[in-house]
Amino acid sequence: MADTSVKQHHPLLVSMAVSLAAFMEVLDTTIANVALSQIAGSIGASSDESTWVLTSYLVANGIVLPLSGWLSDLMGRKNFFLVCILGFTLTSFLCGIASSLPMLIVFRLLQGLAGGGLQPTQQAIIKDSFPPEKLGMAFAITGITTVLAPILGPTLGGYITDNFNWRWIFFMNVPVGLLAVSLVKMLVVDPPSARRKKTGSIDYIGLSLVALGLGALQIVLDKGQQEDWFDSSFIIIFACITVVALALAVFWLLQQKKPIVDLRLFSLRSFSMPCLMIFFVGFALYSSSTLLPMLLQSNFGYNATLSGMVISPSGIAVLCMMPFAGRLVNKIKARYLVSFGMLTTAAGLWATSLLTPQTDYTTFVAVRILQMVGLPFLFVPASTLAFSEIPPEKSSNASAIVSLMRNLGGSIGISLVTSMLAHRQQIEQSNLxxxxxxxxxxxxxxxxxxxxxxxxxxxxxxxxxxxxxxxxYQQLLHQASILAYRDVYQIIVAVLVVLAVIALFMPDTQSRKKAPAVETH
Structure with missing residues (x-):
């Protein structure tokens, strides 16, 4: 709930200030994807080597995300947020001036470390700025950042790359970051629950296990398809590191009085079940945002800019639907909204699976809008329910976990769909x-x-x-590829339909009034 013991600026002004920085960071998770070939060519790297530009960012981002709640307690939430913005702005500039691949990878790693705290901290600040009865609208605002930025990223990246230079993908963060710093300093005020706390000595063991496990997991997910998964000793080694480190991390963190990641929050059913749904928000958003441009460019001859123009209108649809979903949260139970959102997204993906070699631009735009228009009904009520029983002093920890679940869903979704696509292409080709x-x-x-x-x-x-x-034979390969995309879309549809049923068993948001507070130490 909002802390009223200190004077706060209007929640909408605070939301705009913190969302500007978070939008910039989320945009950078996808904006560089379409520029990899240009980046590789200009700094003398191969296509395979250039993918580390993406991997290094995601690995660093994934490590910092779950730690951001602990870091907020250590530094104070506003101070931590300002450090993240300044760090992200500086490292964006350094990425833009990088003259070699090793230099760019190092700067992207630092950019991911600096930006990892922006999403969860933005969410925690907005959550604590609104009264409980307006949490739906609060998460509609965070949803605009979370859902819209990954949709617009490839489009904006393609346009900048085709018409300017890939370096401007990073340079444009500098003025936005400086503006965000000014607005946050002016408008954001830490409530007592978000100010610097005595965290005791640093839990080096927990920190190391979490960083090692999540870093190794992100490498496995990002490089698995490229390295042929478990036929590669490289992937096997990192998979073993992931399992051992994360298992030890869970055991260790549950023994600590003040863990760097508060896993005890999962004991709340009103938090754990929405986290599952938010995981699949990331899964649906990032996997579909990966599949459609690949399909358009590999089978329909679209360039990066034109495939981006197919995706962009769905961002406008999401922008329009977010406030509507926010208003419905207080009128309709979260379980029904989430189930509706799952089914609507599934309907859009099913419609995409009916494509043919004759499918035109307008049809692609229409099915993409249908894919995305259900996401606000997933994200907003699930986020509202997830935070309905979280006390203010736990907001930063809860936000960190929610952001991690969404990003993990996206990473796992991309890895799974690309692997399934390659597998289904072989099967369909053999059948034909x-x-x-x-x-x-x-x-x-x-x-x-x-x-x-x-x-x-x-x-x-x-x-x-x-x-x-x-x-x-060329026609056969083309048809096998299209059939493989249809197969993958239908598999995702089946998953979402099952989740739509599971969502009906989520607890009611009204239960937060009766539920006990999560245990604190």
Whole structure:
């Protein structure tokens, strides 16, 4: 709940100030994706090496996210937020002037460390700025940052890369960051519960285990497909590190009186179940935002800018629906809104799975809007319910865990869909090849037609047959690819439908009035 013991500025002004910085950071998780080839070419790196520009940022970001609540207690929430903004702004400038791949990777690592605390701290500040009855509207505001920024990232990145220079992807953060620092210093006031606390000695063991486990996990997720998963000793080693470190971290943190990550919050059903749903918000958002541009560019000939133009209108739809979802939270039970959101998103993904090689731009825009328009009904009520029983002194810790769950959902979602896509392409290609026999009338007819067309161009009959078979095989690869995308979309649909049913068993938001506070030490 909002702390009224100190004079606060209007919640909307505070929200705008802190959201500016968080939007900038979330945007950077996706904006550089479309510029990798240009980055690699300009600094003399291979395509495989350039992916570390993304991986280094995500690894550092994932490590800091769960620690941001503890760091807020250590430094005071406002001070920590300002340090994060200044650090992110400085490292963005350094990324822009990097002259080699190692230099860019180091600066991206530092950028991820600096920016990791912005999302959860923004959420905690906004949550504590609004009274309990207006939490739905508070999380509608944070949702604009959380959902809209990843949607616009590839579009903006593609436009900047195609029309300017990839370095401006990082340089544009500098004026935005300086403006955010000024607004936060002027408008944000820490309530007593968010001021610097005595945290005792630093828990080096817990800190090391969390950092090691989450860092290794992010490397596994980001590099798994590229390294052929568990056929690679590199992936096996990091997977073992992940399992051992995270298992030890859970055991260790549950024994501490003041852990750096407060896992005891999961004992609240009103927190743990919404966290599960928020995990799948990240899963649906990031996996669908990865699949559609890949499909458009690999099978329909769209460039980065045009594929971004397919995605952008869905951002406008999300922007319009967020306030509407925020108002509904106090009128309709969270379980029904979340279930509706899951089903709406599933309907959009199912509609995308019906695509054909003749699907046009307008249809892609329409199905993308349908994919995204349900997300506000997932994120806003799930976030509202997650914080409904969290006392003010636990807001920063809870926000850190919620942000981590969303980002992990996104990372796991991207890894799973890219792996499933490669697997389904092999299966669909194998199925289609079985029809390329003389016993199949359609194949025989197509081969004869193509051969005749090539012969009419003056090509000898012996060469015409081979050329015709090559054209048919290219069509087969194209069809196998489209069928694989359809398969993956349908698998995600099945997952979301199951979750829509599970969501109906979430507790009511009204139960927060009766529930005991989470145990503190």
């Amino acid at each position: 090849v079985q029809h390329l026999t003389s016993a199949d009338p359609a194949y025989v007819q197509s081969l004869a037609s193509y051969t005749q067309t090539v012969e009419n161009l003056g090509v000898p009959a012996s060469q015409a047959s081979s050329s015709a078979m090559g054209q048919i």
